[in-house]
Amino acid sequence: MGMLIVPLGHFVTTVTEDNETTCWGCGLRLLLPSYAPIFKCGWCGAITNENVGKPERKYHWWRCLRDRCFVFTLCVFVLFVICGGVWAVYPVVFSISYACGIFHCIITIILSITTISTFSLAAFRCAGAPPIVVWASYPAVGKGDLENYTFCHYCSKPKSPRAHHCRSCGMCILDMDHHCPFIGNCVGAANHRYFIAFLFTAIISSIYVSIMSIYAGLYIWPSLPYRSVGHMNGSGRALAFRAVKEVVIALLDSAVLLSARGLVLVYLLVSSASVELGLSILLWQQLCYIYEGETYLSHLSSRGGDGSKGRDCRNIFRFFGFPYSILKYFPNTRSA
Numbered sequence: 615m616g617m618l619i620v621p622l623g624h625f626v627t628t629v630t631e632d633n634e635t636t637c638w639g640c641g642l643r644l645l646l647p648s649y650a651p652i653f654k655c656g657w658c659g660a661i662t663n664e665n666v667g668k669p670e671r672k673y674h675w676w677r678c679l680r681d682r683c684f685v686f687t688l689c690v691f692v693l694f695v696i697c698g699g700v701w702a703v704y705p706v707v708f709s710i711s712y713a714c715g716i717f718h719c720i721i722t723i724i725l726s727i728t729t730i731s732t733f734s735l736a737a738f739r740c741a742g743a744p745p746i747v748v749w750a751s752y753p754a755v756g757k758g759d760l761e762n763y764t765f766c767h768y769c770s771k772p773k774s775p776r777a778h779h780c781r782s783c784g785m786c787i788l789d790m791d792h793h794c795p796f797i798g799n800c801v802g803a804a805n806h807r808y809f810i811a812f813l814f815t816a817i818i819s820s821i822y823v824s825i826m827s828i829y830a831g832l833y834i835w836p837s838l839p840y841r842s843v844g845h846m847n848g849s850g851r852a853l854a855f856r857a858v859k860e861v862v863i864a865l866l867d868s869a870v871l872l873s874a875r876g877l878v879l880v881y882l883l884v885s886s887a888s889v890e891l892g893l894s895i896l897l898w899q900q901l902c903y904i905y906e907g908e909t910y911l912s913h914l915s916s917r918g919g920d921g922s923k924g925r926d927c928r929n930i931f932r933f934f935g936f937p938y939s940i941l942k943y944f945p946n947t948r949s950a
């Protein structure tokens with residue numbers, strides 16, 4: 615059978631006799647004009663790369679352990695924020711009025727349920743297993759059926775150009791973005807939306823925790839000892855500097871007198887503010903990639919290009935699954 619062989623890359627070789635080999639994709643015997651470790655089958659389109667060595671799996675248990683530790687720590691942290699927040703803030707909101715207390719109960723329940731459910735959807739759904747394709751038998755594999763597929767040596771099966779193998783999950787993931795240890799799962803085609811929803815609800819929840827811990831903290835903070843503000847003299851900058859110094863010292867003095875409830879509020883404020891900052895940066899970066907129609911991994915592999923080839927507002931709407939009728943009201947911002 616006359617087969618078109620496309621060697622990939624440039625291989626300078628002096629070997630002139632034909633090399634016979636078998637395509638892993640369709641099982642056809644191929645004749646290579648010269649030795650080429652990377653070539654593409656002219657029938658099925660599968661790419662063979664003989665440079666890839668046999669994979670080793672020795673660190674798999676370590677990755678599993680790392681993921682379990684991260685997920686366990688995250689769960690303990692979320693439970694602490696919910697229980698500690700309720701314990702530290704509720705006496706203050708219920709002391710204002712009963713209605714105010716009930717209102718904050720409802721807000722807490724809604725935010726906890728949405729954050730935990732989006733986390734569960736992102737963490738426990740399969741990130742996107744590639745569809746099963748027929749391979750390795752010539753009559754069953756049609757022309758171009760395995761176009762640009764490579765062979766995954768970990769899974770021992772074909773890998774589509776949109777899939778990446780994750781060594782932590784031990785499988786190929788369709789449209790893999792990255793492996794997130796905090797959810798113990800990959801972020802891929804099947805759970806990317808839930809991951810974005812989780813980031814969004816976690817940011818809203820931590821903003822709420824920050825506001826409520828500042829509010830309750832101001833309520834229960836011991837009153838400042840106004841001692842030397844009265845007899846300060848001097849003028850201008852020196853006076854302002856001394857006033858700031860006195861206030862800071864007074865705050866530190868009163869912090870020593872803080873109760874356990876106050877310490878929990880300070881911890882909640884510091885931790886929720888850091889979570890807000892970190893997750894906001896991550897969410898912004900994710901939305902930028904979605905806007906560009908890419909994933910983190912495809913962004914890494916396409917680095918060096920102009921980077922503006924697919925920028926389009928429609929990418930974001932398509933990602934979140936809005937109907938096409940809405941899309942036509944948004945201008946096509948694709949740069950020519």
Ligand SMILES: [Zn+2]
Nearest residue numbers: 637640655658
């Ligand atoms: Zn083939």
Ligand SMILES: [Zn+2]
Nearest residue numbers: 766769779786
């Ligand atoms: Zn694989």
Ligand SMILES: [Zn+2]
Nearest residue numbers: 780783793800
């Ligand atoms: Zn993974």
